Amino acid sequence: xxxxxxxxxxxxxxxxxxxxxxxxxxxxxxxxxxxxxxxxxxxxxxxxxxxxxxxxxxxxxxxxxxxxxxxxxxxxxxxxxxxxxxxxxxxxxxxxxxxxxxxxxxxxxxxxxxxxxxxxxxxxxxxxxxxxxxxxxxxxxxxxxxxxxxxxxxxxxxxxxxxxxxxxxxxxxxxxxxxxxxxxxxxxxxxxxxxxxxxxxxxxxxxxxxxxxxxxxxxxxxxxxxxxxxxxxxxxxxxxxxxxxxxxxxxxxxxxxxxxxxxxxxxxxxxxxxxxxxxxxxxxxxxxxxxxxxxxxxxxxxxxxxxxxxxxxxxxxxxxxxxxxxxxxxxxxxxxxxxxxxxxxxxxx
Ligand code: DP6
Numbered sequence: 553x554x555x556x557x558x559x560x561x562x563x564x565x566x567x568x569x570x571x572x573x574x575x576x577x578x579x580x581x582x583x584x585x586x587x588x589x590x591x592x593x594x595x596x597x598x599x600x601x602x603x604x605x606x607x608x609x610x611x612x613x614x615x616x617x618x619x620x621x622x623x624x625x626x627x628x629x630x631x632x633x634x635x636x637x638x639x640x641x642x643x644x645x646x647x648x649x650x651x652x653x654x655x656x657x658x659x660x661x662x663x664x665x666x667x668x669x670x671x672x673x674x675x676x677x678x679x680x681x682x683x684x685x686x687x688x689x690x691x692x693x694x695x696x697x698x699x700x701x702x703x704x705x706x707x708x709x710x711x712x713x714x715x716x717x718x719x720x721x722x723x724x725x726x727x728x729x730x731x732x733x734x735x736x737x738x739x740x741x742x743x744x745x746x747x748x749x750x751x752x753x754x755x756x757x758x759x760x761x762x763x764x765x766x767x768x769x770x771x772x773x774x775x776x777x778x779x780x781x782x783x784x785x786x787x788x789x790x791x792x793x794x795x796x797x798x799x800x801x802x803x804x805x806x807x808x809x810x811x812x813x814x815x816x817x818x819x820x821x822x823x824x825x826x827x828x829x830x831x832x833x834x835x836x837x838x839x840x841x842x843x844x845x846x847x848x849x850x851x852x853x854x855x856x857x858x859x860x861x862x863x864x865x866x867x868x869x870x871x872x873x874x875x876x877x878x879x880x881x882x883x884x885x886x887x888x889x890x891x892x893x894x895x896x897x898x899x900x901x
Pocket of ligand 1: 581584587601676706708709710763853854855
């Protein structure tokens with residue numbers, strides 16, 4: 553499959569590939585965050601979100617049909633998946649089988665370059681790749697919107713990794729099938745905006761509370777949640793305008809306030825959900841210092857202690873050095889905007 557289009561995933565092949573299908577997808581980082589679900593079973597977000605797909609840390613997933621085998625087999629980074637991870641993947645395959653009207657089991661092999669469960673969006677790249685490879689292996693033809701909707705059923709953030717560059721995921725409206733149809737991602741066209749995102753990895757271990765459990769607790773108990781969800785609407789409008797102006801300072805300020813607001817809603821949950829560690833705060837201080845020194849740099853954090861710093865490419869090396877100085881155990885990697893999910897063939901597999 554060609555890799556030349558950023559905003560649309562490559563078309564599905566006309567027939568199932570021999571030996572299954574392999575897809576590659578990249579993580580995305582939300583500049584306007586999704587936090588909270590309208591419907592947990594259908595994985596429907598309460599709020600709109602907007603992200604940048606990265607050009608690093610891809611997930612590669614192969615799905616092969618195994619008609620002679622009774623159960624799905626799932627391998628994650630070379631090891632058999634167990635527990636909730638396995639269950640989420642087999643439940644997702646079940647959705648694809650329903651769409652295909654087929655019952656054969658499958659073997660799934662997933663390789664991540666992003667640490668799983670560390671708030672670095674492994675579920676976004678993972679379910680985007682699984683949706684594309686799974687749909688191809690079972691011969692289900694989906695347009696980009698339908699593929700994004702399917703990926704959302706695995707993890708709402710995965711709906712955005714179907715697309716490259718910038719993408720917006722629409723919150724659900726209504727209930728049941730209506731809500732399911734209403735929530736999907738689509739590309740936001742900002743061809744000339746290409747910032748750097750320095751990922752300050754202060755802790756690559758798995759998170760202490762899953763984002764799923766944390767967002768449920770936040771929606772159910774945080775008195776700040778509603779206010780944040782409402783202010784997020786204005787953040788999204790302002791973000792679209794800043795993106796279309798190519799205004800890095802504007803984009804960064806809005807992303808930072810939206811992310812801090814999301815963490816404030818979690819801190820006000822009962823009991824509190826706190827992903828931010830002392831190392832996170834040290835990185836945030838260093839970002840403030842960079843700005844005081846005249847370097848436009850803005851932070852965003854997800855369901856984990858790691859910090860992603862948005863800046864100009866020309867400043868990325870200085871930003872990376874600064875965060876490493878602030879937290880000596882921290883490593884920093886720099887990303888830029890990356891491609892959407894795509895099928896791969898031949899040697900690339
Ligand atoms: C903080 O998409 O991982 O990264 O839909 O429950 O699988 P589920 O959650 P997930 O949550 C991502 C939350 C976030 C913000 C974002 O990416 O928008």
